[in-house]
Amino acid sequence: MIPRLAAAPPPSVRVRAPGKVNLGLRVGPVGDDGYHPLATIFQAVSLFEEVTATQVTPGAGISLTVSGPQADAVPTDESNLAWRAAALLAERTGLAADVQLHITKGVPVAGGMAGGSADAAAALVACDALWEAGVPRPDLVELAAELGADVPFSLLGHTAVGTGRGDLLTPAMTRGEFHWCFATQREGLSTPTVFRRFDELAGPSTPRVAPADDTAIMHALRAGDPVALGKALHNDLEGPALDLRPELADVVEVATESGALGVVVSGSGPTVAALGRSRQHALALGAAWTAADVVDAVWCATGPAPGTQIVTPMRA
Template sequence: MSLPVTRADREVRVRAPGKVNLSLRVGPRRRDGYHPVSTVYQAVSLYEDVVARPGEGFEVTVSGPHAERVPTDASNLALRAAHLLADRAGVVDGVHIHLHKGVPVAGGMAGGSADAAAALVACDALWDTGLAREELARLAAVLGADVPFALMGHVAVGSGRGDLLTPALTRGEYHWAFAVRDSGLSTADVYRTFDELVPDGASLDADADSTVLRAVRAGDPAALGAALHNDLQVAALELAPELAETIDVAIDAGALGAIVSGSGPTVAALARSRQHAVMIAAAFTASDVADSVVTAVGAVGGARVVPSGLLD
């Protein structure tokens, strides 16, 4: 006979996706230090796996590629998420959070934001706080601009700082190959360089992303590849000019489009099929333009509780 599971024995496992910005348009820096953006997010099947267990206090451990580069002090986004939820819900219990990294660290794909979203969902379930998803989304926006999208997943239009989301209709699958660099780019440095190169910012015309949205609504990867756009790419290439060669390799391998993902340095190449994504990844490796390569598919769902065995 199995023994009952006590509160102290409980654990909650949550999986949250990384993202690609299919389009990212950046306005001029505001007085509060933030940049208004207009973006189209797509969640992809590179995941952060988060396990929350009861703890004496609040602590986090990390495993997976480049785990040593993830802070485990109070600046960790997952820990910040747990503290924020505890304060909001009046929880006095502690938590131990374990993160297993599947999204490139400091790669412009919002791995830290996915950790925060997953921690919100995991701690909400662990502590039985019962907050509505809308309330979790409001807490997510406090933690960072990309965190609400990691909760939502699929495809969405982001405005404001990127945290004001409107779900977008999408059809079909989109296959990606990602060229990953061990040396990350600081998002703050990329935005600072953008300000120097484009002091007046870019246009945030509401119609600018209509081509992207029509492509995903029609399930047309070729049209999407032609419409990919990233205002921060010019800054990422200024800081890491070798990324231009990575993009060229993807295009030479027949990619429908290739772009720096978010603030970089990961390069995202859109493929015709799963097999073509593998071919582009092989081209990245053969040309020695990446420290590692991964493939993924979009769009996928946002942060969700998963059965314990799935993450073992």
């Protein structure tokens, strides 16, 4: 009897994209278009989203599954940024939007660390490779900006200055490695709600912003000086986030009392980022948060981390 050969698995591509922390985030007055001009310094950190794109039969369309921490909080329909990324790439290249996407979560959900943006960046790269579309990286960056302000940085990674809505990027020179611990909460914070509270608190006196406002951060990065970086961390959205979620002040206080070099709300929150002296100190900061029972989870990571990259090339 001739043995039956097992069917070969369909072609697939696995891509990894990083989460981020805002080392500095300055917010200008809301414009007529409803958006706030930003001057921010992003750093990618070693918490990653992975997206696997798998070939499906023609006409099957897009499907999406999610696994990993907080997977049940992630939508699996066309509202998901990874789904939208695949659909946008197909539309712009004239290819059929047929793909199975699987997201493996590694970045906190709704925590101000751009996990959804990382999914979108990874989906763009994965689908481009799977469909052999050959879209140049600069064009992928332009598509990324259409999906969200943080998506281009997820493609670039490392450390960068962001202006405009945060999507106009200039790579920043850094030395060394920085050790972070992140405190997350089960209940997220809506980014539009935080910006509205910022407007209410700031009133008509909101100053204009420029990257030069954060020269202390840039100097610390170039020197590889975590002590100086900790002192310079800044986020204009921290006040509104703490106003909406006063309990986050306890998270900041515990990290400060535990010797963190600097503590800041990440993006629009509610994640709080603490900078440690070393990898061991970052772990100790997480232990202090857990012992104080002021967090739902802690995540330790290093930065800067690389941007979106293929980790398993297409296989047939």
